[in-house]
Amino acid sequence: MQIKLQKSLCPHGQEYYKKICSVFGNSILDESKNINRRKFAGIIFSDIEKKQKLDSITLEYVVPKIKEIAENKRKNKDVVIDAPLLFESNLDKYCDVTVSVVADKDKCIERIIKRDKITEEEAKSRINSQRSQNFFKINCNYSINNEDGEDIEKQIKEIFLSKENLSNESVIHLYSQGIEYLQFRRLLEYGDKIEHCFTLKDLDFNINYKSDNGESKSNIKNVLNDYKKICDVLKIDYKNVYKPIQTHSKNIKIIKDEKQGLYLPEFENVDGLITDKRNKILSLSFADCTPLYFYDAKKNIIANIHSGWKGTYQEIAREAVKKLKEEFNVNPENLICAIGPCIKKCCFEVSHDVMTMFYEKFKNICERENIIQESKSTDKYYIDTTLINKIILKEEGLKEENIIDSKICTNCNSNKIHSYRKDKEFSGRNTAIITLI
Ligand SMILES: [Zn+2]
Known part of the structure; x- marks a missing residue:
């Protein structure tokens, strides 16, 4: 499988900027007639209707581009697209796989204050106008938590190339701080009330382990860790x-x-x-x-x-x-x-004894549901x-x-x-x- 990373599809160019000015007025321009991004962000992120208006103008330019990439990719390579408005535009259905790259809210705020040189309040209103982390965890196939200094492009490629990702329609496989774990999409809908997970093999919660010489040892320190x-x-x-x-x-x-x-x-x-x-x-x-x-x-x-x-x-x-x-x-x-x-x-796979135990106990259910199956090759059963x-x-x-x-x-x-x-x-x-x- 070959992968090509398509950088952000945020449109640029005169036509796009002209359109924005025609909708939001020339007051968003600075002295050299460029969009004053900070002022414009202040307008957009404090008013949900204005943000939606901007999104719809942006999508007019982005949607045809994504469709074009999606159609061409089968002839060429698999393409990874960085598209922030993917779900709003319903373009997710053109993608085979969706990966969200999320970060902690506080970290996001800290980062954009530094990057865009804006105030904390401005940064907060920008973040609050975006979809929540859980929205992406519920809707994307995979999710990566973007910690500082990690190579996202490398991580995304690894996920695509790995056959070991366990995400499906019920659960999402997450990667965060070097740890992998699963969460149920359905339980994530209540992310403001509950937290949950199922851990994977990179962590171990067995307090007794067997050493190579067969000795049983306590593992409590590692479990705590x-x-x-x-x-x-x-x-x-x-x-x-x-x-x-x-x-x-x-x-x-x-x-x-x-x-x-x-x-x-x-x-x-x-x-x-x-x-x-x-x-x-x-x-x-x-x-x-x-x-x-x-x-x-x-x-x-x-x-x-x-x-x-x-x-x-x-x-x-x-x-x-x-x-x-x-x-x-x-x-x-x-x-x-x-x-x-x-x-x-x-x-x-169970022996005849265990099968009989289950059969006796769940006789009524066994008669209408396919709970016990006989092995075709051995004298064992599957429950x-x-x-x-x-x-x-x-x-x-x-x-x-x-x-x-x-x-x-x-x-x-x-x-x-x-x-x-x-x-x-x-x-x-x-x-x-x-x-x-
Ligand atoms: Zn199995």
Whole structure:
């Protein structure tokens, strides 16, 4: 694949400037009859209608150019276009892939003050007139957080050339401060209320690891360090993490005023956390088991559930919804459940015994849904635990459109995600995090 970078398509030229003057008047010109960019920016960014007017003039020039590039590219090379008004102009449909390059709001303000020599107030109104970071995360295929000094062009090319990007219609694969992680597009819609993520293989949340000579060692220092890294990226305080001692149970604990921390005795034998309190970071660790993120936007309540095959068998998803209904009077129709990456039916091979256990328990479901599949070549079976969770959630009253499947199999993507099936006792752990902010 060959890639050519098309620099910004912001139009220049006399005709374009003439048009702008005819709409906004000559008062925007300086003494040498050039547009006074600072004055003009002051007008545009303080009045949304005027900004829209400018955008529509700009698009008249940019749209034909992008269409031309898009049509020609198949004859030549793949082209990367830098187009800030891509979504406003509906031109995104001409692109095979969209990548957003975002930065923290404060950093953006700092940068444009320096670059354009404007006041803080001017910079703020300019930034506030633009789409939010989350808008781009929800709508683009990929997203890069532009930290100072990083080579964006190089990073974009790497994403295009990499076959390891896990973005799909449900999740976006993000790159920030050298760390990769996933977020659900649907949960990003509530980015002013919650923060969440699923970490990938560059971080490890397994406190016990096996050294090369088979010795079991504590990894708590590294785990703490990795919590700090991911929490810094998400702009939340790692000191607020609650991480229970998971045992594949169906026990779910509601967090009220308990002290936070990792692997605390009062959080032993706990595989799910619920809270309606802000700044309590619910974190569970996974290697093939199913993470279930719950959010009720009406009541602003979150839950984080560890549903491995044993948890799924014990119907921990049902337990979670019941607890939310009983303790918080949640209406399940308002509940969103995002099902994180886990081992999918393609790879979850089980013996006859486990298959029989599942068949006996979910007999009714098995008769109408394709949950258990017999292997064609071996005497093994494949079980669809994601489908079981989806059915349980629907039985408990969740709407189909509020159940979001990441569609990512951890074993199939074990180059990017820790997978127990792949690495056995040497496997690390991913973490699912959700918090009210
Ligand atoms: Zn798989």
